[in-house]
Amino acid sequence: MKAKATDNKEFTIALAGNPNSGKTSLFNALTGSRQHVGNWPGVTVEKKEGSLIHNGASIKIVDLPGTYSLTAFSMEEIISRNYIVDCKPEVVVDVIDASNLERNLYLALQIIELGTTKTVIALNMIDVAKYMGHKINVDLLSELLGVPVVPTIARTEKGMKELLDTALAVADGESNKKEIKISYGKEIEDEIARLEAEIERAAVKCEGFSPRWLAVKLLENDLKIRKHTGSMDNGAQLLAESDRSRAHISSLFRQDAELVIADMRYGFISGLIREVLVKPVENVRTATDRIDGILMNRILGAPLFALFMYIAFTLTFTLGDPPMQWLEAAFERLGAFVSVSMPGESLLESLIVDGVIGGVGGVVMFLPNIILLFLAISILEDTGYMARVAFIMDRAMHFMGLHGKSFIPMLVGMGCSVPAVMATRTLENWKDRIATILIVPLASCGARLPVYILLAGAFFPGKTSWGLSSAGIVVFAMYLIGILLAAVMARLFRSTILRGPDAPFVMELPPYRLPTAKSIVIHIWERAWMYVKKAGTIILALTAIIWFSMTFPTSYPGMKNDEARLSAAVEAAAEKWAEIESVGVSETGSDDYDAVYSQAREIEGTIAAAKLENSFAGKFGKFFEPVFRPIGFDWKISIALISGLAAKEVVVSTLGTIYSIVDADEGGETSLRQAMINDQQMNPLKAVVLMLFVLISVPCVATLAIIKKETNSWKWPIFSAAYHMALAWGICFLVYRIGMALGIGVG
Numbered sequence: 049m050k051a052k053a054t055d056n057k058e059f060t061i062a063l064a065g066n067p068n069s070g071k072t073s074l075f076n077a078l079t080g081s082r083q084h085v086g087n088w089p090g091v092t093v094e095k096k097e098g099s100l101i102h103n104g105a106s107i108k109i110v111d112l113p114g115t116y117s118l119t120a121f122s123m124e125e126i127i128s129r130n131y132i133v134d135c136k137p138e139v140v141v142d143v144i145d146a147s148n149l150e151r152n153l154y155l156a157l158q159i160i161e162l163g164t165t166k167t168v169i170a171l172n173m174i175d176v177a178k179y180m181g182h183k184i185n186v187d188l189l190s191e192l193l194g195v196p197v198v199p200t201i202a203r204t205e206k207g208m209k210e211l212l213d214t215a216l217a218v219a220d221g222e223s224n225k226k227e228i229k230i231s232y233g234k235e236i237e238d239e240i241a242r243l244e245a246e247i248e249r250a251a252v253k254c255e256g257f258s259p260r261w262l263a264v265k266l267l268e269n270d271l272k273i274r275k276h277t278g279s280m281d282n283g284a285q286l287l288a289e290s291d292r293s294r295a296h297i298s299s300l301f302r303q304d305a306e307l308v309i310a311d312m313r314y315g316f317i318s319g320l321i322r323e324v325l326v327k328p329v330e331n332v333r334t335a336t337d338r339i340d341g342i343l344m345n346r347i348l349g350a351p352l353f354a355l356f357m358y359i360a361f362t363l364t365f366t367l368g369d370p371p372m373q374w375l376e377a378a379f380e381r382l383g384a385f386v387s388v389s390m391p392g393e394s395l396l397e398s399l400i401v402d403g404v405i406g407g408v409g410g411v412v413m414f415l416p417n418i419i420l421l422f423l424a425i426s427i428l429e430d431t432g433y434m435a436r437v438a439f440i441m442d443r444a445m446h447f448m449g450l451h452g453k454s455f456i457p458m459l460v461g462m463g464c465s466v467p468a469v470m471a472t473r474t475l476e477n478w479k480d481r482i483a484t485i486l487i488v489p490l491a492s493c494g495a496r497l498p499v500y501i502l503l504a505g506a507f508f509p510g511k512t513s514w515g516l517s518s519a520g521i522v523v524f525a526m527y528l529i530g531i532l533l534a535a536v537m538a539r540l541f542r543s544t545i546l547r548g549p550d551a552p553f554v555m556e557l558p559p560y561r562l563p564t565a566k567s568i569v570i571h572i573w574e575r576a577w578m579y580v581k582k583a584g585t586i587i588l589a590l591t592a593i594i595w596f597s598m599t600f601p602t603s604y605p606g607m608k609n610d611e612a613r614l615s616a617a618v619e620a621a622a623e624k625w626a627e628i629e630s631v632g633v634s635e636t637g638s639d640d641y642d643a644v645y646s647q648a649r650e651i652e653g654t655i656a657a658a659k660l661e662n663s664f665a666g667k668f669g670k671f672f673e674p675v676f677r678p679i680g681f682d683w684k685i686s687i688a689l690i691s692g693l694a695a696k697e698v699v700v701s702t703l704g705t706i707y708s709i710v711d712a713d714e715g716g717e718t719s720l721r722q723a724m725i726n727d728q729q730m731n732p733l734k735a736v737v738l739m740l741f742v743l744i745s746v747p748c749v750a751t752l753a754i755i756k757k758e759t760n761s762w763k764w765p766i767f768s769a770a771y772h773m774a775l776a777w778g779i780c781f782l783v784y785r786i787g788m789a790l791g792i793g794v795g
């Protein structure tokens with residue numbers, strides 16, 4: 049038999065717990081008469097110790113002072129924490145009043161977070177809890193907290209043997225429970241990560257505490273830890289850093305950092321309680337409870353969420369429309385101005401007007417919509433509603449084989465897939481995580497929005513019979529389709545390549561709070577700036593490359609011929625004009641002129657289109673046309689779709705460049721939207737198929753790169769690209785063919 053830690057030496061169990069949780073009763077039940085009472089060294093706080101023998105192990109039991117927390121605010125708290133940390137008892141037994149779980153779990157959480165000692169929870173007073181009609185899922189509680197939980201009734205000495213058995217087993221390392229990690233929300237986690245890095249850099253050490261714990265304590269302004277840190281070599285600078293973080297947090301939340309952190313812990317606990325506890329009736333209802341009563345209602349919850357999302361997208365669309373039109377007009381005027389002020393027709397002019405202004409301008413003009421989208425997202429996030437959505441979606445998510453927590457990355461994905469893939473880190477189960485990573489790109493990210501707005505705006509004008517904006521409905525439908533597809537795919541993955549049980553875990557439910565203007569402004573600013581920066585760098589570079597490949601080679605076989613026809617037509621038009629002027633302008637005369645003139649324009653258009661068709665990009669598009677032809681797209685759209693793999697916005701900028709080149713009008717003052725409407729090839733059905741393709745097809749390069757990084761293998765990004773491509777093509781094919789067969793939207 050292998051030797052056990054508990055075999056010979058005396059073995060210590062420290063009892064911790066809230067006042068009135070039944071600690072003394074438990075202590076008495078365990079130790080019987082073998083106990084003595086004194087004072088803690090140096091202070092007049094009662095110290096009780098007792099001993100017993102269980103299964104041959106001699107055990108010392110120390111009754112710690114009852115506390116609600118392990119901060120350093122009171123003598124009792126400091127004694128308890130110091131004892132746990134310095135005297136290193138083999139096991140801490142946290143006594144919890146089962147009829148008052150929520151409050152008691154706060155201390156439990158802190159002991160577990162402390163992470164220095166093995167912990168067992170005595171779920172005491174379960175008789176009272178039962179009497180009150182509370183149903184507690186003990187196994188789930190244990191699983192979610194990552195420590196063993198033993199139900200006890202100290203007054204009648206029930207569960208004592210099980211408690212001691214468990215404590216011995218834990219001390220012998222027979223329990224290999226996972227560690228829990230509370231997520232404190234993005235803002236605070238950012239500061240924690242910053243401080244952790246500082247702590248590691250400054251090599252500040254403290255009694256086996258993890259850098260993360262120290263960072264949290266510094267943010268909480270824990271006096272003991274501050275003092276300790278201050279006494280270290282690089283401590284002063286670390287303290288200054290932590291003060292900066294605290295100031296940053298309290299200015300964002302308009303509350304002291306320690307209170308915000310406590311709120312987050314309570315958020316974790318409310319999430320946990322929701323999973324493990326069923327109470328007969330709510331007796332005390334806080335404001336948060338009352339709001340939750342409506343927003344998280346079993347029946348109303350999901351429709352309300354859909355309504356909020358609908359409002360968000362309609363507002364993004366309708367409020368964003370006027371400023372978008374201004375920007376659009378401004379870029380058009382800029383293009384016209386540049387082409388008028390540059391002499392003759394040059395390649396440089398084409399690069400600036402067709403490439404840069406047509407392409408980048410086409411992306412930048414959607415900035416107002418992007419700002420509104422992020423305004424909506426950050427309001428939903430900062431109020432605490434987004435966390436609820438995970439709950440509302442939990443049942444649906446379980447149906448698709450995932451946990452409600454997987455919904456959060458989906459929501460983040462509506463901003464951008466890259467942080468969304470990173471947000472899957474909160475999922476501890478690997479298969480859950482991969483499944484979520486695979487479906488996250490189906491959430492329509494901000495970069496898809498310009499594509500939707502362009503196409504929906506062009507092909508679905510006006511209002512429906514109920515006075516709703518048709519384009520708004522189409523855009524909203526795209527978001528919904530993405531989510532539905534995600535659900536279906538997740539279910540598929542979880543029952544095939546990623547089969548496995550779903551691991552339960554806690555979702556934080558922070559209290560509702562009014563978002564501060566500052567944190568919203570910061571969110572929006574970050575996103576808007578990223579969008580503009582992307583337009584000014586990556587998109588600009590891609591646009592230049594795409595312009596180049598669309599412009600060169602500048603001639604094609606038979607161009608001489610067409611050009612001769614063009615100059616003949618132009619000459620004819622000029623002659624006609626001279627003729628009209630000499631006779632005086634008349635109705636028939638100007639009709640004749642119009643006919644000749646439009647013939648010249650037509651030839652001009654033919655030349656531009658033929659040039660594009662024979663350019664590098666044109667050949668490229670032609671090469672891939674067979675792939676896209678079955679779903680209704682010619683080589684022009686193929687170029688846009690392929691270039692969209694680099695970044696989804698590029699679909700719009702490429703279309704901008706294509707139409708700007710093909711539309712051989714003076715200075716490109718036709719908007720892209722108008723040019724697409726004018727294109728005989730396009731119709732509402734194709735617009736929808738195009739949107740679907742942009743929604744579903746291969747995630748952008750940045751997303752694939754982050755998938756590679758997060759999964760640390762090439763397998764998943766490759767799989768992700770392949771399955772998205774196949775799915776997109778398949779769905780587009782079905783929609784296009786069915787639409788054609790039924791004659792919907794082809795006129």
Ligand code: GDP
Nearest residue numbers: 067068069070071072073172173200201202203
């Ligand atoms: P302490 O403040 O944590 O030391 O709690 P005590 O041991 O003094 O207990 C507080 C009260 O709860 C006493 O009246 C106990 O008799 C009672 N009590 C303790 N454990 C239980 C239990 O498991 N069930 C019930 N019904 N009462 C208990």
Ligand code: MG
Nearest residue numbers: 068071072073
């Ligand atoms: Mg007591």
